[in-house]
Amino acid sequence: MPKLSNDPGAGVAEVDAYIQALPEPKRSTLEEVRRRILAVIPNATQKISYGMPGFVVNGKVVAGIAAFKNHCAFLPHSGRVFVGIERHLxxxxxxxxxxxxxxxxxxxxxxxAVLIEEKMQVLEVDGWTRP
Structure with a gap:
């Protein structure tokens, strides 16, 4: 993985590097999930957060993605996101x-879209403001 930068514009390159370093089919799967996340939150800033691609809106990570040995994961960075949306899961x-x-x-x-909306609602309860 490349050395991380404090330059906010470097985030896209860091996320690119994370995804490009993955073997197939993980690479194409996470690239598609990334595309779909950005379709929901097109103005999100991308960065590496907790060692994985994160998508930041108004200063808060609203979604993260990662690849592991036997699965990929969507990480909303809050366990409260899953409460009340079990039927979707x-x-x-x-x-x-x-x-x-x-x-x-x-x-x-x-x-x-459901996961990101739930995360934004959780953040709003904590005082965060939507863009």
């Missing part, structure tokens, strides 16, 4: 704060 394995999905099957655009 049927068929997925998850931990308290990550949603696991197959290395060869990107999350749907619809599910990504």
């Amino acid at each position: 049927e068929g997925f394995t998850r931990t308290m704060s990550s949603l696991h999905f197959r290395v060869d099957e990107p999350l749907s655009q619809e599910l990504i």
Whole structure:
């Protein structure tokens, strides 16, 4: 992984490097999830956060993605995001704060939109302001 920079514009290159370093099919799966996240939050800033690609809106990470040995993950950086949306998560394995999905099957655009909306609602409860 490349050395991280304090330059906010370097974030896209860092995320590019993270994804490009992955073997297939993880690479194309995360690239598609990234594209779908940016379709929901097109003005998000990309950066490496906690060692994985993160998508920042108004100073807060609203989504993260990562690849692991046997799965990929969507990380909303809050366990509160999954509360109340269980019906959308049927068929997925998850931990308290990550949603696991197959290395060869990107999350749907619809599910990504639900997850990001829930994260924004959680942030608003904590005093964050939407753009």
